[in-house]
Amino acid sequence: MKKLLLFVFIVQLGLSAKATEGMWLPLLLSQLNEAEMQSLGMKMTAEDIYSVNQGSLKDAIVHFGGFCTGEVISSQGLVLTNHHCGYGQIQSHSSLENNYLQDGFWAGSQAEELPNPGLFVTFIVRIEDVTDAVLENVTEDMHPKERQSWVDKNLPGVEAAAELEAFQEAKVRAFFEGSKYYLFVTETYRDIRLVGAPPSSIGKFGADTDNWVWPRHTGDFSLFRIYAGPDNKPAEYSPDNKPFKPRHHLPISLDGISEDDFTLIFGFPGRTEQYLPAVAVEQRVEVVNPVRIGIRDRALNVINAAMKADPGVRIQYASKQSRIANAWKKWIGESQGILATGGIAKKQAYEAEFAQRVKADPDFQKRYGGLLPEFERLYTEMGPYIKANTAVGEIAGRNIELFTLANTLHSIVKMYDSSGAPMVDSRMGRIADFIDRFYKDYSPELDQQVFAELMAYYFEEVEPQYQAPFAVEQYVNAGKTGEQLAKIVFAKSRLPKPEALKAAMEQGPEAFVKLIREDYAYALVRSISEHNEQGAEQAYRKLKDEIDALQEQYMRAQIAVFPDRRFYPDANSTMRVTYGQVKGYAPKDAVRYEPVTYLDGVIQKYVPGDYEFDLPQKLIELYEAKDYGEYGSEGKMPVCFIGTNHTTGGNSGSPAIDAHGNLIGLNFDRAWEGTMSDLNYDPSICRNIMVDARYILFIIDKFAGAGHLIEEMDLVHPKAP
Incomplete structure (x- = not known):
């Protein structure tokens, strides 16, 4: 059976x-997708x-x-x-x-x-x-x-x-x-x-x-x-x-792209959740994303100002800022896209049809009739817990570096308690390497400002019953201001001082673990995390386990109830193929986006001295001379293009491949209006963004003068007669 x-x-x-639409397993293409791909223009098998x-x-x-x-x-x-x-x-x-x-x-x-x-x-x-x-x-x-x-x-x-x-x-x-x-x-x-x-x-x-x-x-x-x-x-x-x-x-195509050309993206997409019920998507938009966005708003305001003011900090925090800002902006676009396309209403309509079909079949009714009402009950009950747990995760787990350091050191304390000093001593080399890497790109002054902003959020926005009593006591003693609490913590804690940790390490595991246990910042973050673990997180996890079990049943139910619908697996960082076409789109009334950008647009955005829009002088000179070599097209230099491929995080760096199997571009982003494709793909506005392969070759060859790299590539003309 x-x-x-x-x-x-x-x-x-x-x-x-x-x-x-869809992220397909490559070994099943011949069964499920080959004919459709070829109908879109693919010439391969x-x-x-x-x-x-x-x-x-x-x-x-x-x-x-x-x-x-x-x-x-x-x-x-x-x-x-x-x-x-x-x-x-x-x-x-x-x-x-x-x-x-x-x-x-x-x-x-x-x-x-x-x-x-x-x-x-x-x-x-x-x-x-x-x-x-x-x-x-x-x-x-x-x-x-x-x-x-x-x-x-x-x-x-x-x-x-x-x-x-x-x-x-x-x-x-x-x-x-x-x-x-x-x-x-x-x-x-x-x-x-x-x-x-x-x-x-x-x-x-x-x-x-x-x-x-x-x-x-x-x-x-x-x-x-x-x-x-x-x-x-x-x-x-x-x-x-x-x-x-x-x-x-x-091989790399020099022939470029035109609207409606076939595009294939091959890669390792990270995570999508296409089959969530409407109530889950609604909670994401109305509860979870606002918390994440609000906290990162505060962190980014501090970090961005510091990076603009100090070139050294800009180098130190370039990667960190990019990580924080990338998710922050994605969550904003995700919520806006779902609302703009009526994503929740579409799921509700789908569920209404699901419920109607289930009701019409006694066997379905017996097996699946309670799924949607149970989702509604569980997500409603989970609302306050997920809100508090999300806030604590962003504050104590991700965006205050002093806390992330303390959390890492907590794993050493647990190792000491479970396996003793010899085990910690055997890991001292790795620990020392981690500490060196951490402090290389760490600014205590900047982190103190972020701490002040986010701890103020913790005490102002998290419900009182989910605030740790020890943390509340410290906040009251600091005059109920995040700024004053930050001053006290960073003055009393030894963790922002690498020399203190290294001195303790030289004395041996006992002294090192003792320093961690007695540290003020360590005590503060442990109180926040443990209170959350025993309260909001524990309740959230219990309900999440029930929801996950229900989601398994709902997935099987959808497949059974909709036999005429094609389902593809959610992304899980395994190899997938997505296919589509080069296409522009119209995100709102009277606005139409063309599918290709050119170097002209780079020059139009150029702002001398601006950290986002400054340009190297040599690139400007190449543009003025129209010195594009064999990589230009009709006197212009293509830079980026968009397609309808269904992509997500993890597809960064995926090749954009043409109908013949040649590289035509490099996937790196999605259009903001369509970032909700992780939850709800909508072909009207979901677009993936790619660097044109010809721009890559132009930069390597004409800008960088690294022609020796071009020589080891195979450049082809698949569109030539």
């Missing part, structure tokens, strides 16, 4: 879906995209650092990804003397390429359907906890049974809320070197103002190289390693 249900499930997947028997597109795609995507664009292991994906590495190599963030970096030879400890890329070797093995002994009517217990028992054996080379790994991931399971066999390379990056005035042009916005004019790219051992297999860093030779690398 189970196999029959799964067979029906797969058949249902292929029946209907809006073109361009599914085997060209994903094959285990011969080199295919998937062999050029890498999971970059576990958080972005990259693609191999030469036979010598050259990897292209976004500037913002390589930002941390570029920053780590930067100083006031060699400011690669500001000035860019271009290795003149392979000997000059810079190693990046801790950075890795992962290839997918093959994907296998292991649903039957994982769900062995699982039945349809089994309680969710019993079901999960069997899955947990079966998973290790399934992974252990995978046929692997010594340097390969296997991992099983769940799809459709646990209705399907696939095994991914991977190869990971850990010697990754920085090859090239444009200055931030190109790679981050527009910075926060243009982030998530179209029209866009950002050259968001960087170059790395994979190095391997003498056998071309993964190896730890060694100066004797050689450039990796891939099974496949992407």
